[in-house]
Amino acid sequence: MEQYIPLFLTKYNYWVYIALMMIGLWAMIAKNNLVKKIVGMNIFQTAIILFYVSIGAKYGATIPILQHGSGHGHEAAVRAADYINPLPHVLMLTAIVVSVATLGVALALVIRIHQRHRTLEEDEILEQLRES
Amino acid sequence: MKALALAIVALVGGLLISATVDFPDWGDPASPAALHVSPRYIEKTMEDTSVPNIVTSVLADYRGFDTMFETTVVFTAGVACFLLLRRREPRPGPSRVYRHRASGVIVEMSQAPDTEPAPEVFKRIDDDWTPHDLIVMNVCRLLIPFIQLFGLYVIAHGHHSPGGGFQGGVILGASVILLALSWDLRTASLRMREVATGLMSAIGVFIYAGVGALALAMGGNFLDYAALAPILMVDPVAARSLGIFFVEVGVGLAVMATMVLIYKNLASEGRLDQGL
Numbered sequence: 001m002e003q004y005i006p007l008f009l010t011k012y013n014y015w016v017y018i019a020l021m022m023i024g025l026w027a028m029i030a031k032n033n034l035v036k037k038i039v040g041m042n043i044f045q046t047a048i049i050l051f052y053v054s055i056g057a058k059y060g061a062t063i064p065i066l067q068h069g070s071g072h073g074h075e076a077a078v079r080a081a082d083y084i085n086p087l088p089h090v091l092m093l094t095a096i097v098v099s100v101a102t103l104g105v106a107l108a109l110v111i112r113i114h115q116r117h118r119t120l121e122e123d124e125i126l127e128q129l130r131e132s
Numbered sequence: 133m134k135a136l137a138l139a140i141v142a143l144v145g146g147l148l149i150s151a152t153v154d155f156p157d158w159g160d161p162a163s164p165a166a167l168h169v170s171p172r173y174i175e176k177t178m179e180d181t182s183v184p185n186i187v188t189s190v191l192a193d194y195r196g197f198d199t200m201f202e203t204t205v206v207f208t209a210g211v212a213c214f215l216l217l218r219r220r221e222p223r224p225g226p227s228r229v230y231r232h233r234a235s236g237v238i239v240e241m242s243q244a245p246d247t248e249p250a251p252e253v254f255k256r257i258d259d260d261w262t263p264h265d266l267i268v269m270n271v272c273r274l275l276i277p278f279i280q281l282f283g284l285y286v287i288a289h290g291h292h293s294p295g296g297g298f299q300g301g302v303i304l305g306a307s308v309i310l311l312a313l314s315w316d317l318r319t320a321s322l323r324m325r326e327v328a329t330g331l332m333s334a335i336g337v338f339i340y341a342g343v344g345a346l347a348l349a350m351g352g353n354f355l356d357y358a359a360l361a362p363i364l365m366v367d368p369v370a371a372r373s374l375g376i377f378f379v380e381v382g383v384g385l386a387v388m389a390t391m392v393l394i395y396k397n398l399a400s401e402g403r404l405d406q407g408l
Contacts (some may be wrong), residue, residue, distance in 0.1 A: 010157035015149060022145040031135035058166055059159040065293065066177065066184040080162050080171035080176065084187040087170050093191060094202045097298055097387075101209030104394040108216040111401055 013054045021047035034113065034120045038106045045099040049092045056085035064089065181372040191296065192376040192383075196355040199379070200340050203386050207337045210390035213328070214360045217253075217402030232255040258316060258406040272314035279307040287384040291373060297383025302382075304384065306389030317400055317407045326404060329393040336386025340379045347375070 020043060027040025064086035065077060110120065117125050173190055174309030183189040191199050233255055239258075244369045248256070280303075287300030312320035346354040352359025357375025358368035366374065400407035 009219070010160075011155065014152040014155055015157045018148045018152070021148070022141050025144065026137060028139045029140060030134050031141075034304045054158060054171075055156075055165050057159045058161040058163075061161065063294070064174065064186040066174075066186065069278050078175050080166075080174045083186065085166045085170040086190055088165070089187045092193060093187070093296075093298060094198060097206055100391075101205050102381060104209050105212045105396070106343055107398055108213040108394075110399065111205070112216055115137055115401070131153050 005010060014051065017047045017051040017054070020050070032109050032122050034122060037122075038103065038110065041106070044098065045095070049099075051094055052088040052092045052095075056088035058084050080084075140341075143234075180211045180369070181376065182369045182372050183376060185291055185293065185296075187294075188290050188376060189372075189382070192379050193357065193372055196344070196379070199383065200337075200344065200355070201382050203337050203340050205385055207333050207389045210329075210333050213394045213397045217397040217403075219402045220404075227259065229257050229259045231257050256318065268314050271312055276307045276311055279310070280304055283307065283384075283388075287380055288377070290380055291376065298387055299378035300380075300403045301384035301387025302391060304388040308388075308392045309395045312395065312399065312407075317396065317404070320405060321396065324392055325394075326396070326402050329389045329396070331388035332388045333393060336382045336384070337390065339382030339385065342384070343375060 023040070024040045024044030024047060027043065028037050029058060031040060033036055060080065061082055061084045062084045078120070113125065114120055117128050119128075142379070155328055159221075160166075166365045173186055173194065177183060177189045179188050181193050183193075227240055227242050230241070230249060231237070231254065232239065233253060239254070248281035283303035285300075286303055289369045290296035290300070308320055310322050311323060313379045343357070343360075347356050348354045348360040348365075350359040350362065358377055359371075361368045361371035364374050365373050396404055398408070
């Protein structure tokens with residue numbers, strides 16, 4: 001049992017993201033309402049974003065903005081270990097933008113589906129499609 | 133169906149959790165992600181671009197292509213929402229609701245009038261109208277200019293503090309959405325018309341691509357802002373910093389206009405006359 005405690009303490013962040021991700025996946029697969037599926041998709045995306053950002057973390061480092069950064073940078077040398085990894089932040093900045101864009105388009109599609117079928121329940125929509 | 137979904141979710145979750153044993157520890161400075169590429173960016177950013185915020189310099193300069201097409205994704209999402217939802221005819225049932233300003237009496241017209249009544253006497257309100265809250269309306273009216281000022285600060289100061297085009301653009305767009313929520317959609321549409329949202333989101337993408345093409349015309353590579361140094365009359369390193377600022381302005385414009393465009397179309401089901 002005792003050998004699992006350090007494992008938990010160093011890895012529990014990943015487990016939180018996996019739990020979040022599975023909540024989103026469950027919502028996308030099992031929920032019947034289209035808006036709930038979209039909410040699930042957003043939870044899934046948020047879990048991925050948190051996962052990437054936590055990869056960039058370093059103990060004892062600060063945010064990736066250089067201190068004493070004015071002027072043209074011929075001052076003291078910058079040590080990479082003092083700053084957390086900026087790349088996951090950049091990648092997730094763009095991923096957040098994509099998630100907003102997909103959310104907007106998904107909601108627009110849901111509105112169009114509701115205008116045509118007057119319902120957002122997947123089984124009722126499928127039934128209407130089979131009848132026609 | 134639910135049992136199958138539960139089985140899939142449990143299987144995927146179990147596989148992922150068993151895989152985390154091989155992952156680097158949380159916050160480990162010697163994790164593989166922190167060793168190979170990122171030190172180059174952290175150490176050379178000041179030398180290359182004179183931008184202290186590494187995220188901004190990587191976003192707009194080292195990975196400028198990625199961000200340009202990211203802006204295009206935002207623009208495309210706005211266009212997709214517009215094409216899916218926008219329709220010209222008014223809501224079903226052409227009745228319109230007005231409130232007499234002096235007396236507070238509410239009048240419903242079963243036919244939409246040919247000419248709108250004088251706006252100083254009658255105020256048009258939504259037909260699922262809720263009484264406007266004086267405190268909410270005026271607090272929002274006072275706050276919105278400061279929110280917009282902060283949005284501009286976030287865009288312009290993205291070189292030195294957390295911020296940049298995407299964040300500032302979202303703040304600016306949120307200020308317009310706040311106006312639409314606290315007053316009504318027509319008030320917000322008068323401040324920022326549909327043509328303006330469409331044009332601004334296109335202009336934002338155009339500014340970004342235009343800065344890149346200008347660098348190409350000056351003899352550099354596409355989006356190599358150092359080639360702009362002769363026009364800007366600064367040294368090449370400062371030209372990169374300024375070039376990042378220009379593209380961030382383009383990103384901010386595109387994001388703000390697209391957020392407002394998406395919100396308006398979603399809130400009014402594409403009719404832009406009334407909504408949340």
